[in-house]
Amino acid sequence: MELYQGSLDVKAIFGRWLDEESESNYGAYIPFVGTIRAEDNIEALSFDIYEPVLQTWFNSWVKKAESKGAKVKMAHAIGDVPVHTSSYLSAVFSPKRRVALELIDEFVEDFKANAPIWKYDVIDGNRIYAEDRSTPMEGSGLLS
Amino acid sequence: MELYQGSLDVKAIFGRWLDEESESNYGAYIPFVGTIRAEDNIEALSFDIYEPVLQTWFNSWVKKAESKGAKVKMAHAIGDVPVHTSSYLSAVFSPKRRVALELIDEFVEDFKANAPIWKYDVIDGNRIYAEDRSTPMEGSGLLS
Amino acid sequence: MIKIEFLGPISVEPIEMEATSLQEVANRLQEIEAVSGWLDKCAVAVNDEMTNDLTKILKSGDRVSILPPVCGG
Amino acid sequence: MIKIEFLGPISVEPIEMEATSLQEVANRLQEIEAVSGWLDKCAVAVNDEMTNDLTKILKSGDRVSILPPVCGG
Numbered sequence: 001m002e003l004y005q006g007s008l009d010v011k012a013i014f015g016r017w018l019d020e021e022s023e024s025n026y027g028a029y030i031p032f033v034g035t036i037r038a039e040d041n042i043e044a045l046s047f048d049i050y051e052p053v054l055q056t057w058f059n060s061w062v063k064k065a066e067s068k069g070a071k072v073k074m075a076h077a078i079g080d081v082p083v084h085t086s087s088y089l090s091a092v093f094s095p096k097r098r099v100a101l102e103l104i105d106e107f108v109e110d111f112k113a114n115a116p117i118w119k120y121d122v123i124d125g126n127r128i129y130a131e132d133r134s135t136p137m138e139g140s141g142l143l144s
Numbered sequence: 145m146e147l148y149q150g151s152l153d154v155k156a157i158f159g160r161w162l163d164e165e166s167e168s169n170y171g172a173y174i175p176f177v178g179t180i181r182a183e184d185n186i187e188a189l190s191f192d193i194y195e196p197v198l199q200t201w202f203n204s205w206v207k208k209a210e211s212k213g214a215k216v217k218m219a220h221a222i223g224d225v226p227v228h229t230s231s232y233l234s235a236v237f238s239p240k241r242r243v244a245l246e247l248i249d250e251f252v253e254d255f256k257a258n259a260p261i262w263k264y265d266v267i268d269g270n271r272i273y274a275e276d277r278s279t280p281m282e283g284s285g286l287l288s
Numbered sequence: 289m290i291k292i293e294f295l296g297p298i299s300v301e302p303i304e305m306e307a308t309s310l311q312e313v314a315n316r317l318q319e320i321e322a323v324s325g326w327l328d329k330c331a332v333a334v335n336d337e338m339t340n341d342l343t344k345i346l347k348s349g350d351r352v353s354i355l356p357p358v359c360g361g
Numbered sequence: 362m363i364k365i366e367f368l369g370p371i372s373v374e375p376i377e378m379e380a381t382s383l384q385e386v387a388n389r390l391q392e393i394e395a396v397s398g399w400l401d402k403c404a405v406a407v408n409d410e411m412t413n414d415l416t417k418i419l420k421s422g423d424r425v426s427i428l429p430p431v432c433g434g
Contacts (some may be wrong), residue, residue, distance in 0.1 A: 161344035178361045191300070191360070192295070193360075194355065197336055197353070197355070199337065202354075207321070215346070220360060233361065235320075252361070255360055255361065256358075256360060256361055257358070257359060260355055261296055261361075262356065262358060262359065273296075273297035277357070278358055279359065280329040280331065280356055280357045281331035281338070281341070281355055281357070282331065282338070283331045283332065283338060284328070284329050284331045284357070285327070286310070286332045286340060286342055287313065287314035287327045287342075288314075288320075288326035288328035288330075
């Protein structure tokens, strides 16, 4: 798992991951690249991450992927990410395409629902929590 | 659609596709990289392609993707592709992640079933049709 | 004249024949030993367009392609 | 002493309190105006491990994290 201040260097990370697994005999490599869309007059999105819980979440996915003979990788931005640059890169490697296609879907969806990352719109330099696009994590409401 | 003699330069194509769509305001970019696995003592796989029908197949996917606000791209190798190098790269770009995740799955599966490409194992320099791993195209048996 | 071409692993040279429908082409190809074993698993294109229609009318100059089982990727 | 920390957009400084279970922490947080409105949509971690168990016993030095709705990617 890799965290970076600001936008990701997508080409560099994609290429390094390709090289890291070049001799691993995986037949399928499916990255997912998330890029900031220009909408609602935002200049950027901005991200807070709680790394200890994110690392635990990611480690559980490493194990889950291993049990299917696959591997997962992930990179995410911290702080401001201007529109048309990338905040998120994840990937699945697998010997088989079906496993890879199913795993990238589950991995990305679970990431959206349960990775401890908070998103803010940046408008006129102000950072506004994207509450309407955010999802309560599993087990929310325990203390209410 | 791009066809190349021999292995694909995956990093170059991935990066060029990223650049081509850098201002298109797509939020999700999902490539699928197919790499030749070392198995059954093969040195390489080799591919024949019937380009006119492949182009028609691909064009229908361009239209299908457009109808969902998305875009597809594809590159494939012709001839011999040594183990641990790549023969196939495809990608979906979409504003939304759900559309992209569903489309890359359908696109890759339909490609495997209906793209007019024939695969051969290369063993000791001989080219052996991979009949057991091949799928009759839709409508097969019409003349039997 | 209709031209029949065999794609991928079917190592048969193109054939020319007189025919006015795909049904006629089918009847002729079933009689050719090197070809008949392939037919039940092959798809068909006329002038590079895939077809499922055995009654399809052919005209002189048409090109029929025989496509065996595929495996791209 | 238990430390309670509020993550992401909840702009509340960490709180220290005596408590022996998450239920006690819940009771106390429900009384704090700047916090109570968040609780129904927040998940909870104890020492960086997510938990669903309100009866969980806490010991001095434990750290409770309050995690509001997320949106990575």
